[in-house]
Amino acid sequence: MTDVGRHPRIKLYTLSEMVDVKGYVGNFDVKILKKARYVDENECTACGECAKVCPVVRPDEFNLGLSSRKAIYSAFPQAVPSAYTINVNECLGHNPAVCAKCIEVCDKQCINFHMSDEEIVERVGSVIVATGMEPYDPTELDEYGYTRFDNVLTSLEFERLINAGGVTAGKVLRPTDRKRPRSIGFIQCVGSRSSRKGSSYCSNVCCMNTIKSTLVLKEHDRDIQVKVFYIDIRAFGKGFEDLYKRSRRLGVHYIRGLPGTVEETPERGLRLAVENTASGKIEYHELDMLVLAIGVKPSSGASRLQEMLGLQLTTDGFFLEAHPKLQPVDAATRGIFYAGCAEGPKDIKESVTQASAAAARAIRLMHKGEILTEPITSEVLSEHCKVCGRCAEVCPYHAITVDVKKKLPAVVNTAACAGCGTCAAECPFGAISMNHFTDVQILDQIDAMLNDRPQDKILSFACNWCSYAGADYAGVSRLQYPPNARLIRTMCSGRVDESFIWHGFAKGAPVILVSGCHIGDCHYIDANHWTEKRIRKVHKKMTKLGIRPERLQLEWISAAEGMRFAEVMQRLEQLRSTVSPEEIAETITILTNNTADGA
């Protein structure tokens, strides 16, 4: 930690958050909001005189409320930066009439109430997302009595209790009577592996964390009675089984079964009823203290970050990697990498390993000092451009400039163009060609698909990042669905030109699907808003022409939603079976007679 603080190449912003990002791989402009600390970070020596005189007492977050701190405080003794900070919402203020005691005692005059929040823009070539985890809050699991009984603690609170630098200087004391407990129980999988409350996944760290705690407890006091209530003990890592055996050897009692109820005894101990699934008997255990081995939850800021950076989350809420085996630290968006619990629950060793991997991947990207851009960008055919300005209006990257006044045709800045193809789809004059996804390339795919027995087939468009990946995920999960859909991949659903849809129907497609990332998850900022608008427009036209609008479906399917993809396929097949050959023939006639609008 201190290495970070003094490293000349690391610029550390604490009390700070990323609030906006512009640009693309190689050159991101990141806006950081640095909240005011009200204490000069460089001058403060952490002498602590200010905190001594501060009259405001608040629960200490670092010790999870097991101790208190002042309104001016240092997060913990080894904090980096070591400077104190003022929680301005708690502080009484710097008016000498009210308080300002800290200002008076600070010899170095580090305290400055005129500091304000700053917005800083930093240019970077790559981003590592290491936003970590949040511990599970066991309040909802009321059967364990966390909110009702003071001697029921979470595993993280227990860490602060047993820590030499913690609230009791490392002595394990029962919160109610501050006496040494003679017996302690641990309940595993609190908030993990449950379809009822908490999360369905295994949180990875809790088994070993409990085993560690039992060893530390036995180290403190050989005679203490320790019981662990578990479903399975997952001690799969290197050296883990040894620790587990050591814990058993030291007499820790492992009981297979999670308690059904916890009650408080008159002595403020806990009485647990548990079905021991090894013996098949109901057992009752009386313990002085109880520790809930709480699970790992995704960080609460994950979804905001996901939107800003165009990332994806798994259904569990952790960040989704580009490939689970071959690119486990890469995001699907180039130039962004994951480290630690942001990507999934991990212990320290795994977090450190992944962090080094992420650093190596970032260096691999950056070491040449230049970047080859994907040439999948749009191109203006200036002779067809009527200078209407539509393309510039829809471009999510402001990569197109059109001078409407001077009547100068549109120009694409290829460095800023990310290649979604929305401009090509929206240009009313066919004056924009989207490289690698040109009209003729896509129309010929449609023809090839619908050449033979079109009535059996579902023409589907899928965006590369979400829906196509969702279909891949359905494949990897071996989900079975009807074999009638044929996918055409575009980079973004925004590329799906109205004319592709009319062409498909004119060629006899019974059902057409357009699919993309969920609104808010688009890889091209908000290009899928234009998809939504376009489909709405086409639906209206279909109604007007006398074509059933349901035959054109729009679905948002994320890369993690393989199950949903398969469900959509099932549903589309049902829909397809309702479209008769007569209906298809009628549509073809309607569209042949109405050649307007690209039909």
Added chain:
Amino acid sequence: MERVDNGPARARIGVYVCHCGLNIARTVDCEAVARRAAQWDDVVIAENLPYACSEPGQKSIKDAIHEHNLDRIVVASCSPRLHEPTFRQMVQSAGLNPYLMEMANLREHCSWVHRESPHAATEKALDLTRMAVARVRHLQPLVPERLPLTQRTLVIGGGVAGIQAALDLADNGYDVVLVEKKPSIGGTMAQLDKTFPTMDCSI
């Protein structure tokens, strides 16, 4: 050696149907797909390969590019999200522009998801391959642009992972911006007492 691009009108297309061991071949009749593909317009050669991505698989495609003067390749195998870079590199090393290669996804989108209906899966595989051939005919050579890059990394989060990533980058000579929302770095790790498996302190 840069090979000639004949353009869509006189395209010379090679089609390679990958068995992926039995991953595809168990469900899809790969031989039939290749046989039919060989009869399509502009398809000069259509063959089966046990593993298109393997060294021998790639070599046989590259050899055919030279031997038959192919200017466009269709690989009907797995998801382009997995092996598009592999096969782009392959055609590039044979002198073709990497963007003159198209994949048909016969594994994730076909054999794995239609295991119960091999006949329909083969029909779908034929369509997917036919669509890829239709598309590859019109693909155009593309050249990436070189742009300057900022050799600097933003690390979001100052827990154990963020700290490690920042230090590794900085020690390798790269500038790092580390952003932490709390007053101190350290994250959840800093709150732990001893840590497994070494049973030493977290800080």
